[in-house]
Amino acid sequence: MKIVSWNVNSLRVRVEHVSDWLKTNQPDLLCLQELKMPDSEFPSEVFTELGYHSAFTGQKTYNGVAILSKQPLENVVTDLPDFEDPMRRYIAGDYSLENGETLRIVNVYVPNGQALDSDKFIYKRAWFEKLRLAMRATLSENKNTVLVGDFNITPSDLDVHAPEKWAGKIHCSDIERLMLQKLMSEGLYDTYRHFNKEGDQFSWWDYRGAGYRANEGLRIDLVLSSSAMLDKATDSSIDETPRKLERPSDHTPAIAEYLV
DNA sequence: ATGCCCGAGAACCTCGGA
Numbered sequence: 001m002k003i004v005s006w007n008v009n010s011l012r013v014r015v016e017h018v019s020d021w022l023k024t025n026q027p028d029l030l031c032l033q034e035l036k037m038p039d040s041e042f043p044s045e046v047f048t049e050l051g052y053h054s055a056f057t058g059q060k061t062y063n064g065v066a067i068l069s070k071q072p073l074e075n076v077v078t079d080l081p082d083f084e085d086p087m088r089r090y091i092a093g094d095y096s097l098e099n100g101e102t103l104r105i106v107n108v109y110v111p112n113g114q115a116l117d118s119d120k121f122i123y124k125r126a127w128f129e130k131l132r133l134a135m136r137a138t139l140s141e142n143k144n145t146v147l148v149g150d151f152n153i154t155p156s157d158l159d160v161h162a163p164e165k166w167a168g169k170i171h172c173s174d175i176e177r178l179m180l181q182k183l184m185s186e187g188l189y190d191t192y193r194h195f196n197k198e199g200d201q202f203s204w205w206d207y208r209g210a211g212y213r214a215n216e217g218l219r220i221d222l223v224l225s226s227s228a229m230l231d232k233a234t235d236s237s238i239d240e241t242p243r244k245l246e247r248p249s250d251h252t253p254a255i256a257e258y259l260v
Numbered sequence: 261a262t263g264c265c266c267g268a269g270a271a272c273c274t275c276g277g278a
Binding site: 009010012013034036060061062112113114115120152169170171204206207208209210211218220247250 | 262263264265266267268269275276277278
């Protein structure tokens with residue numbers, strides 16, 4: 001089975017890219033971030049025609065997350081537990097595996113944070129700590145758990161095109177990496193890094209300048225597997241194909257594959 | 261230089277993104 005995370009930076013603009021990618025790749029679960037649309041505009045019919053169910057929580061202009069799935073999700077939750085927040089950044093549900101077990105899939109759009117000395121960074125830290133506590137509970141109740149999303153944190157310098165340029169900056173600071181490590185120490189593993197040890201592999205490239213052509217990117221879109229799911233993982237990759245299209249998202253799909 | 265590009269909303273500029 002294939003689980004994918006993709007920040008589409010406006011689903012309205014990218015719906016054709018997403019549809020084409022679904023047709024070609026047939027993931028079991030496609031987790032989207034930055035829908036940038038209210039629920040009333042979510043294009044469910046488009047995905048229904050392709051054989052996918054949709055669970056989503058959106059808002060005008062900003063944020064918004066969705067999970068497209070071959071089988072319907074159950075017990076869907078659209079609020080980060082114990083955190084009052086109008087920003088739509090969290091969605092989770094149960095997915096039935098072919099082996100009869102259940103997987104808890106969690107899809108997040110972690111706050112950007114803007115700069116370490118900004119109010120937005122205080123919000124990022126608070127949000128992320130609540131995510132850690134929520135994942136502790138999720139992991140205790142579901143041995144099969146996968147947490148995916150746009151984390152807006154690079155796990156290490158191996159995930160940064162120019163570590164010296166980004167040193168200490170937002171997405172690459174020690175404090176954010178410690179936050180991520182603390183979350184992962186609850187029992188989550190970077191599936192991509194488990195299978196790929198080399199650097200210069202990114203999931204986001206700046207629109208500005210020749211960002212993509214020069215491979216000036218960051219790996220901030222992650223698929224984190226629980227121990228039981230890592231045991232089932234067979235591969236993990238990043239598909240740069242959509243980033244080469246006309247009018248692309250600045251992010252591209254991060255993929256993990258499992259044998260269940 | 262906190263810019264270069266992009267999307268959304270309201271409006272031909274500002275905000276947010278990363």
